[in-house]
Amino acid sequence: MNTVTVPLYRAAHGRTGDKGNRSNISVIAWHPALWPLLLEQVTEAAVAAQFAHRQPARVTRHVLPRLQAMNFVLDEVLDGGVNDALNLDSHGKALSFLLLELPIQVPPALLPLLAGPPLEPPH
């Protein structure tokens, strides 16, 4: 069975929070049936690779199966955080959108559960 590659935002949504130089990004399944895909594919390694240029000291994944959600904690990813970073977005508020561009593989049977219009592929 051929899987289809879609950006993560079709299967999940999320929000970024910050404290100091640490970012947390939630990844919340749009449907419970999509949760196993997230568990299998949205791993610490995959997220670390997506943020490689921000050089996180550590990426930790916490899972909340009853919410079909996971919480990623990225240490030292904010160039010092709100007090030190030169980034316009020193809180890293937009970073959930970078994470949600991660490509994932979805089996055809689950495609009807995906959210949103099939927007442009990630560059």
Place this chain on the structure above:
Amino acid sequence: MDQNILRIGCAAGFSGDRTDAAAPVVQALIAAGGPAFLIFETLAERTLALAQLARRADPEAGYEPLLPDLLRPVLADCLAHGVRIVSNFGAANPAGAARRIHALARELGLPAPRIAIVEGDDVSGPGHRPLLQAALGPALDGLDLVSANAYQGAEAIADALLAGADIVVCGRVADPSLAVGPALAHFGWARDDWTRLARATMAGHLLECGTQVTGGYYADPGYKDVPGMASLGYPIAEIDADGHCTITKPAGTGGRIDAHTVKEQLLYEVHDPAAYLTPDVVADITEAEVQELGPDRVRLSGVRGHARPATLKVNVCHATGWLAEGEISYAGARAEGRARLAAQVLRERLAGLGPLRADLIGVSSVFADDGGQWLDSLSDSGARDVRLRVAMNHRERSSAERLAREVTALYTCGPAGGGGVRTALRQRLGTVSCVLAREQAPTSFRFIEVAA
């Protein structure tokens, strides 16, 4: 009315939130009947340091500058209907805030409210210096200290309410404690009833960012649609005697509350979901569940609690120098190439002053790293409308000011067609954190009487 349901509305999620938020919340609380509180959360990590700077300049200042704007529309109704108010809008000067509220009540012709202030968070004075020194060690040496505040919990808030306060004005307390205090006072829970405290804490957590649970910060057209974004309803938590909560909002307001908006806010600024630390409790949401009870009504259950931390978190803010920023726009053919050349010119002109960040607004300006690795990896995309933005930190103001001069000089010395230069210089604040034992930063409340 159901006396067993406590309603807590939240009408501000940060300093600078919409000042017309409170009126619909207060009307909904009055219409529902039963015990009700209104909270305002106006104190982000760095807000308190800015308030301390304001108080240095004016001893009566240092509380939330929008305080009168937040309260004027609702103070009469709150006092008339027994909707009590709890907020951290005291910032660096809770007593000053209390005096300002008394003045506002007088202006409005209202009877003097009973206003309590919560103290004990400010540990910036000389008496606390040896404690900070012991906690931070050499990290404190040489710091130009602006503020030092311990995150206090809900107990003094509850005590003030039990003593009859109509309004409780706090400085630094943990955000969820603004909701836990009223719940503790109303239900009379034991102060080590960790499970109920944890549930109320997560109710406070869902409330503390205002509309972030009712559709604010969620909308994404065609993907996550939210109706009525210009008139979002602020949240109300209905809390039962066991601490479980249902999140709702005033009828007729914009926004959306569903399982997804609640999950996003539940995890906002959480690290380990098994141990969400506050001064009141360690909350555990690993078994939490959300349930849609109806339109714009979501119940949170399954929150567990563990004994509160033995220590209090302290944030120490200090002046670290200056942030200089400058921008210039390029449009039309080869705009991106001209903006990239301008960035290169600035790098050469400002070499030796420290790292310079360059962004191409319209190409890449947010996801990139300060080091420029991301931007360097992108080849010229041919963008035809690009705004170059550069930024630099420097301890010395005069060096930081050089960035503004160099960006301005691009008008005549830079690539063709650059326009719309804007520059800004802002004082920077750094933060270091430590913990203190609870007895090293005791908290208490006292009433501020109306001036004679």
